[in-house]
Amino acid sequence: MLARSAVCLLMTTLVLGTLSAAEPVLVKIGSPIGGHIHPAICRTKKGTLIVTFGQVNHRDLRISRSTDAGKTWSEPAAFAHTVKKSYYPGSLTTLADGRIVHCWNRWSTDTNEQEPRSVLYSVSSDDGLTWAEPQALPRDEKLRSVIRHPLVELSADSWLFSLDDRTLVFHPSTSTDESFGDGRVHGLTPIVRTPQGTFISGAGLRSTDKGKTWSKIEKFPDLKTQGWRHELVCLSNGWLLASEILGPGFGGERIRYVISTNDGLTWDQTYEYYNPGRAIGGRACPRTVELNDETIGVVFYDVDAKEKEGRGLFFLTIPLAKLASN
Template sequence: MMRLLSLVLPVVLMVLGFPPFIQAEEKPVSIFDQRIGGHIHPSICRASDGTLIVVFKGENVLLCSRSVDQGANWSEPRPIPTSAKRPDVIREVRKYEVYPGTVDALPDGRILVTWNYIADDKALDGYYERALLYSLSEDQGRSWSEQHLIGPVDGKHLGAVRHNVLPWSKGRWLLPLRVGVPRLFDPETGVLERYPLVGPDGKQHEFQQIVRTANGSLLSMGPVLLHSVDNGAHWKIVKNFPAVPDKRDNAEGRYLTTLADGRVLVTWGRGQKNMGLSYNLSDDDGVTWDAQRTKVLLPKTAVTARYYSARTVQIDQQHVGTVFMNRQGVHFLKVPVSRLSQSQVTEE
């Protein structure tokens, strides 16, 4: 009887004019199932062989967990040993912090992880040292190279990279820095170049997520969403973008995901008291958006979305997967793209 009701009820609701109520394909899977706090900041990427890799902060070390079955099961989080090592350029202090950056899949198949090693000893000379470091994996996150330093510039460390590194031409990486102009980095030579990113308002914004769509365009998400069709030479403001900051929240939990078919997905939430994950899908390279298409999944689930926890990656042609955190741990949700493209759908 219950099975029959579950099949008939959606049809009855649609006939009566109510939006269909659809169950999510999968419930969240816990990657790290224990109470957490602080700068956990989970990040996710998909390796060339389909392995999903999540990196987040543990006890002053980065932890890495892997899934080879599209997020159904995850390995026990293991430390990335090089992330806990104090680099020679950072003085030895009583208090230090490993601050997570992001994990990214490079075009050559390697996995890149970035982080900061922070010497928290301002009392000595007022300088909060925050070295920007990275390690590489050639085996889908099983093992990692020795750490490498990016910068400093003019005697100052570059600080945090909290949005994903974007692979660029000639083997370079575009670093969307938390403070200052984005910079192009050549890992072979160590050379850093400024990458001015000025919108139509003439302002050089900091702290932007910069992505390249399947169609070759660039999107830059900061205080406004910018779109470029000429590799960043010129930018236009995208109107009616649904995931905008307001006076009560800086919307740092927003995340752009470019899909293989040219569409663009944004995942976001507001504030530590946010309940659920918000999604909206653009069908035309991120140029136009419809706020009415916003879907809220897991509306009864707490999500610490303000601080970068809701990050989404495409798993295959039919699915995306989102890593998020709350005070109970780090979790993963697999979502059919078709659900996000439907109109007026609320997930549970």
């Protein structure tokens, strides 16, 4: 049984940063003002960590990089393609060839905050230092289309996107798309593929035939109600981690993983990694990345107005042994 004991982070002093490598280590990335902070994260083939987040609600999208596994971070800088433009945060994905895909959401024009939103993406070939001109995903101009989760690279020219209005396979070479599997819409929830080729949907569904048929997962955490907020990731060892935020109020009080170690069949193991001993300020929107076969890291925010040093965007490094220990 995986551990359920909380790592109580003393946010006001960030003392976890002084602990040994065997313990979770907390690092502050930035101090976003508020609103839809909603971070995204990826790890490049070279080991660079890239994080994007909202500094000012819908008006200032920032990007930060770490080249030492999250110990230190570059000063968050404006993302070039959203300067003087409105946006809604999206996702980051590392492709098999080493390129990075950053997706974000454009409002009905470049400067307003009105629906319908649509998805833009830009590709970086130099570890997130520069980004190609944005391209648009196919859309129905009358419908809102929003992204919040990483794409699944089915092949070099087939990217699986789970958007709130469509679940589609996009072909970047031709800018064309097609439906995925049985054509159902999974909504604004994550979809991941396991090392065994199984697809797990944040809607609480599991497919072993490339999405042609789906079975309901029993006792699966509720990712769908607030799909933009929650996450689902698959590690290289096959473990599946789904986020769960517990407690009353706007932001809850504790964050934990609900874990499957058998290809998504059962989800009865948990690990709580954040418990500040008070209400969390904001939705947290955790996003996890695998650092190596022994360590993961998760980016999230807590902007409690009563805190000073303890408010901000944080990166927590967690040894996988912690998830497996009693």
